[in-house]
Amino acid sequence: xxxxxxxxxxxxxxxxxxxxxxxxxxxxxxxxxxxxxxxxxxxxxxxxxxxxxxxxxxxxxxxxxxxxxxxxxxxxxxxxxxxxxxxxxxxxxxxxxxxxxxxxxxxxxxxxxxxxxxxxxxxxxxxxxxxxxxxxxxxxxxxxxxxxxxxxxxxxxxxxxxxxxxxxxxxxxxxxxxxxxxxxxxxxxxxxxxxxxxxxxxxxxxxxxxxxxxxxxxxxxxxxxxxxxxxxxxxxxxxxxxxxxxxxxxxxxxxxxxxxxxxxxxxxxxxxxxxxxxxxxxxxxxxxxxxxxxxxxxxxxxxxxxxxxxxxxxxxxxxxxxxxxxxxxxxxxxxxxxxxxxxxxxxxxxxxxxxxxxxxxxxxxxxxxxxxxxxxx
Numbered sequence: 001x002x003x004x005x006x007x008x009x010x011x012x013x014x015x016x017x018x019x020x021x022x023x024x025x026x027x028x029x030x031x032x033x034x035x036x037x038x039x040x041x042x043x044x045x046x047x048x049x050x051x052x053x054x055x056x057x058x059x060x061x062x063x064x065x066x067x068x069x070x071x072x073x074x075x076x077x078x079x080x081x082x083x084x085x086x087x088x089x090x091x092x093x094x095x096x097x098x099x100x101x102x103x104x105x106x107x108x109x110x111x112x113x114x115x116x117x118x119x120x121x122x123x124x125x126x127x128x129x130x131x132x133x134x135x136x137x138x139x140x141x142x143x144x145x146x147x148x149x150x151x152x153x154x155x156x157x158x159x160x161x162x163x164x165x166x167x168x169x170x171x172x173x174x175x176x177x178x179x180x181x182x183x184x185x186x187x188x189x190x191x192x193x194x195x196x197x198x199x200x201x202x203x204x205x206x207x208x209x210x211x212x213x214x215x216x217x218x219x220x221x222x223x224x225x226x227x228x229x230x231x232x233x234x235x236x237x238x239x240x241x242x243x244x245x246x247x248x249x250x251x252x253x254x255x256x257x258x259x260x261x262x263x264x265x266x267x268x269x270x271x272x273x274x275x276x277x278x279x280x281x282x283x284x285x286x287x288x289x290x291x292x293x294x295x296x297x298x299x300x301x302x303x304x305x306x307x308x309x310x311x312x313x314x315x316x317x318x319x320x321x322x323x324x325x326x327x328x329x330x331x332x333x334x335x336x337x338x339x340x341x342x343x344x345x346x347x348x349x350x351x352x353x354x355x356x357x358x359x360x361x362x363x364x365x366x367x368x369x370x371x372x373x374x375x376x377x
Contacts (some may be wrong), residue, residue: 024334025353067083073205080236106146154186158306159192173204188207188213214240256320280358308357315351
């Protein structure tokens, strides 16, 4: 196994996620119960779940699930899809298949830590930072300048975790063209796709833009079903997809059969679930707007373009690390401080924290947060 550093986010969550009274930094939308999900199933899928043999499944994933996933793309078929145990396995194996000694990768920051640390364990990596002073803009000229003759991968994530940034669709298409022109695989983490506040900002999926590109997605984030542990990569490069399958033989081999049927049900009901989740975020945002308006001297707030996390700035003199530590210890309110998103590749803001806006009834957590802040005055 590739030697990797501690996963800062998961280490932090191991300490606080299930003990803090108010989880205000969740990266997924409010989940559903098994009964609620099964209520969305058609008769055929409900019967398939109830009568499912608990044997091994295909390494590529359940054919019926892959067919449903393919329908979410404009230019993909079921054979272009391979399923994994969540997005993390997919990312890890893709980077190990695409990169090795002597290769080079370009990674946009800030990001989900594995997007940076897995490539760094395999080859040379150059970071390209989103610009916080220009609404987290991505400079395509910086990406172009970072690409070398040995570059094999450009890795991006939009809607971005933690900033919530969504770039312009034309800009994203230009990035895909740039990668094709340079013979580079665009690896696009699209796990928050479908939660954009403005439907006009929904990006095309990378696998639809290029036969070389890899689109990563999962049931965990936009659909709010992390317990299923079903992710996938869609890529029209059949030889590359075959290499991904062979790599999976050394990890999970195949996915959970019940989870694949449940994921199939969820994806067939994708429009209904996304409508529910976007409505939840839309109802929550005024609560966060009001909270940060009351404490405007302490924070600089901006709602995300998409996804269900935001990355406000903390303005207090004690610094965001001490602030987040005291908040969870004294008020039981969990946030993720900027150190979780620090990068070895580029400077990243040290005064930010991640807050989640997709869980039901955030009022209680915000009230505890507000009471703690008022008591400090």
